[in-house]
Amino acid sequence: MCANDLNELFEESLKYVYYAEQQLVDATEELAETTTNDQIAEAFAEHHDETQEHVERLEEVFEEIGVSPEGETDKAVDGMIENHEHFVSQDPDDHVLDRYNITAGQMSEHYEIAAYGNLIPLADQLDIDVADTLEANLREEQDALDELSEIGEEFDYGQIE
Numbered sequence: 001m002c003a004n005d006l007n008e009l010f011e012e013s014l015k016y017v018y019y020a021e022q023q024l025v026d027a028t029e030e031l032a033e034t035t036t037n038d039q040i041a042e043a044f045a046e047h048h049d050e051t052q053e054h055v056e057r058l059e060e061v062f063e064e065i066g067v068s069p070e071g072e073t074d075k076a077v078d079g080m081i082e083n084h085e086h087f088v089s090q091d092p093d094d095h096v097l098d099r100y101n102i103t104a105g106q107m108s109e110h111y112e113i114a115a116y117g118n119l120i121p122l123a124d125q126l127d128i129d130v131a132d133t134l135e136a137n138l139r140e141e142q143d144a145l146d147e148l149s150e151i152g153e154e155f156d157y158g159q160i161e
Contacts, residue, residue, distance in 0.1 A: 006122060006125060006126055007126060009122065010065075010119065010122045010123065010126055010128070011065070011067055012072065013115065013118060013119055013122065014058065014061060014062065014065075014067075014119065015070060015071055015072035016071075016072050016074045016115065017058065017112065017115040017116065017119065018055070018058045018059075018062070018069060018070070018071045018072075019071030019072055019073060019074050019077065020071075020074050020077045020108075020111070020112060020115065021051055021054045021055045021058060021112070021137075022055055022071055023074075023077050023078070023081060024051050024077070024108055024112075025048065025051045025052055025055060027080075027081050027084070027108070028044050028045075028047050028048035028051050028105075029044075029045075029048050030084070031044040031084075031101050031104065031105055032044035032045045032048060034088055034097060034101060035097070035098050035101050036094040036095075036097070036098055037098045039151060040098055040101060040102060040151055043105075043144070043147050043148060043151060044101070044105065047105075047140075047144045050140045050144070053140075054137045054140070054141075057133050057134075057136060057137055058137070060130075060133055061130045061133055061134065064128070064129065064130050064133075065128060065130070076111060077108070077111070080104065080107055080108055080111070083104070084100075084101075084104050087100055095156075098155075099152075099155055099157075102148055102151055102152045102155065103152075105144070105148045106145060106148050106149065106152065109141050109142075109144050109145035109148065110145065112137075112141045113138065113141050113142060113145065116134055116135075116137055116138035117138065119134050120134050120135060120138065
């Protein structure tokens with residue numbers, strides 16, 4: 001679908017972020033399971049639960065605008081997931097995989113932050129009363145990125161040969 005006005009752009013963008021959040025529910029679980037570092041695994045497990053809430057909030061937004069919740073395939077998200085699956089399939093050292101997982105998580109958070117950062121002003125411009133719901137998701141994405149960034153800054157590279 002080609003968006004011809006701001007309402008269509010909002011709906012299309014909402015479908016993309018809905019798809020992304022649905023895919024990332026599974027991806028965050030995978031990241032938690034493939035990470036050997038307890039702190040990193042816990043961060044992904046917590047964000048997994050938040051991501052499920054993000055999906056539910058987005059369903060509320062769809063309901064508010066009178067559109068059936070459906071995702072639109074997002075090749076960028078699919079690509080990030082495929083890249084992770086490919087990396088894991090190469091059986092990297094656990095410590096290297098932990099660092100890769102931090103990066104993968106940060107990439108997805110940046111992507112989601114950009115998506116919400118664009119949806120919120122669109123909702124405001126269109127006078128759709130969903131900005132608070134979208135901002136709740138945005139804040140949690142930013143918090144997850146901050147946590148992963150802090151973990152990345154403290155990462156022990158000495159264990160990587």
